[in-house]
Amino acid sequence: MADAAKAKVQRLNRIAGQVRGVAQMIEDDRYCIDILHQIAAIKSALAKVESLVLKDHAACCVAEAIASGDEAEQRAKFEELVDLLERNRK
Numbered sequence: 001m002a003d004a005a006k007a008k009v010q011r012l013n014r015i016a017g018q019v020r021g022v023a024q025m026i027e028d029d030r031y032c033i034d035i036l037h038q039i040a041a042i043k044s045a046l047a048k049v050e051s052l053v054l055k056d057h058a059a060c061c062v063a064e065a066i067a068s069g070d071e072a073e074q075r076a077k078f079e080e081l082v083d084l085l086e087r088n089r090k
Contacts, residue, residue, distance in 0.1 A: 007052075008049055008052055012049060015042055015045045015046060015049070018038060021038065061077060062078075062081070
């Protein structure tokens with residue numbers, strides 16, 4: 001596994017631990033604001049991983065489609081990105 005992939009997996013494992021921590025906080029009937037702060041931190045961490053994956057996609061998959069000169073492949077990769085952005089906007 002490449003270093004970049006390992007880093008993403010480590011981030012996701014850390015996020016999984018945070019999620020388990022929030023579940024424990026709820027079970028322990030902790031203060032709601034503390035729980036919400038932890039949820040916000042999880043969302044932020046997930047957004048960072050999402051950004052890294054998106055950057056990898058643009059640097060690798062989209063760049064390869066552009067370099068190939070295949071217009072259909074270029075269009076397909078562009079449409080994938082547009083669809084993703086539209087879904088995330090909702």
